[in-house]
Amino acid sequence: MQSRYVGRFAPSPTGLLHMGSLMAAVASFLEAQRSNGLWLLRIEDLDPPREVAGASASFLSILSRFGFVWDGDVLYQSRRxxxxxxxxxxxxxxxxxxxxxxxxxxxxxxxxxxxxxxxxxxxxxxxxxxxxxxxxxxxxxxxxxxxxxxxxxxxxxxxxxxxxxxxxxxxxxxxxxxxxxVVIDDADSGVTHIVRGADLLDSTPRQRYLQSVLAFSHPEYMHIPVISNAQGEKFSKQTLAPTLREGDEVQQLWDALYLLWQNPPAELRRADLAELWAWAKTHWHSGLIPPKRSVAVTLGQNFEYKFL
The missing domain is CATH 3.40.50.620 (HUPs)
Incomplete structure (x- = not known):
């Protein structure tokens, strides 16, 4: 008998959440929703010298503000x-x-x-x-x-x-x-499906090998393209990617869906969060995402993302 779908989102508090983070959260959340599964939240606070003060706490409030709901307690790697x-x-x-x-x-x-x-x-x-x-x-x-x-x-x-x-x-x-x-936590949490950025694709074979050594089951993987600037640099904390803005959740969620090739209707830019989420849960289709490791985008003056 196949086990229930269990997905997860696992940000690291080495910086604040940005559009790339939101894309990973949206994709993993909607895949879990589509499968009537669980969606877990894990804070990967393994590297105290690189942590940004207050980042872990901000993750929970930001995700809640965007309308994400996770199952069970938040898991902190620092306690493991x-x-x-x-x-x-x-x-x-x-x-x-x-x-x-x-x-x-x-x-x-x-x-x-x-x-x-x-x-x-x-x-x-x-x-x-x-x-x-x-x-x-x-x-x-x-x-x-x-x-x-x-x-x-x-x-x-x-x-x-x-x-x-x-x-x-x-x-x-x-x-x-x-x-x-990550291997131990995914196994102990019963994670069956992992949706994350393609910048972690090269880590997956070593994780799968370690899973085999430990006699853990292998989750299914789905790596979404990461967004980069015109110079090919990934939008990340290290390249000073803009952090998510409070009070503009609908526009940013719409942008995340657009950058995930879901083609959200333009009129939904002016919808409320509940309406936009309802559309996303109904229309989500990971098959629309192309097999690319990265895609170049530009960020306009009004913080609108466009493919280059």
């Missing part, structure tokens, strides 16, 4: 350290994880480019280093292809060893890596 440590200890015991003392300088010196920066060559794989408080923990990956079918991007294939190398599950500074936390 014991669970992550439990899983890491088991992987270490089974010989699937090892300690690594290689610095970024060492990786730069090796000079092997990979799909996610520099590829790790496994220098510490057989070193059996003690935990002196300054080591990272890496997962051993095989020289084999990991593939899956994405609901928007199509067939994806990646050789973890040749394109990435053994990857980090806990950083040398003691903070948990995104790859470990």
């Amino acid at each position: 350290s014991e669970r992550y440590a439990e899983v890491l200890a088991e992987l270490l015991k089974n010989g699937q994880v090892y300690r690594c003392q290689c610095t970024r300088k060492v990786l730069l010196a090796d000079g092997l480019r990979g799909i996610d920066g520099f590829r790790y060559v496994g220098r510490c794989r057989d070193s059996f280093l003690p935990d002196n408080g300054q080591v990272a923990y890496r997962l051993k990956v095989p020289d084999m292809e990991i593939d899956f079918l994405d609901g928007i991007q199509g067939f994806v294939r990646q050789n973890l060893q040749q394109e990435l190398g053994d990857f980090v599950l806990r950083r040398a500074d003691g903070f948990w890596a995104y790859q470990l936390a």
Whole structure:
């Protein structure tokens, strides 16, 4: 018997929500609504040095202001350290994880480019280093292809060893890596479908491999194109993307639907939120979204987004 659809939205408080965030929230929410499923909210507050003060609290108020309703309690990754440590200890015991003392300088010196920066060559794989408080923990990956079918991007294939190398599950500074936390949290929350930006597409094969190692089930994936400027830079916190504006929720929701290729009627720009959401829930169709990793847009003086 197929389990009930469980989706999620999982923003990181390293900045405030912007249009790209709203697009991911809208797409994941409407996919869950279309399937009569659950939609969970998780705050991925794993990196305190990069957090923006008050961002986590603002997420809840902003999402509520836009009319989002999530199921159950909000999950905060910062409160899950014991669970992550439990899983890491088991992987270490089974010989699937090892300690690594290689610095970024060492990786730069090796000079092997990979799909996610520099590829790790496994220098510490057989070193059996003690935990002196300054080591990272890496997962051993095989020289084999990991593939899956994405609901928007199509067939994806990646050789973890040749394109990435053994990857980090806990950083040398003691903070948990995104790859470990997201896999554990999705499994523990019963997430069956993940809808998120295509900037995370290259992370998916390593997450699927870790799911296999931990005997977790594989969720279905759907990666929406991210929006970028004319120079090809992703609209993000790092590129100073405009944050979502209070009091202009209808226009911004309309823009998000437009940028998701849903072709909302122009007259709905002047509707109320309930009417716009009713239209979106009735007409949502992910098949309209093209298999692109990014799409260039321009932002007008009246904060209206247009495709370039």
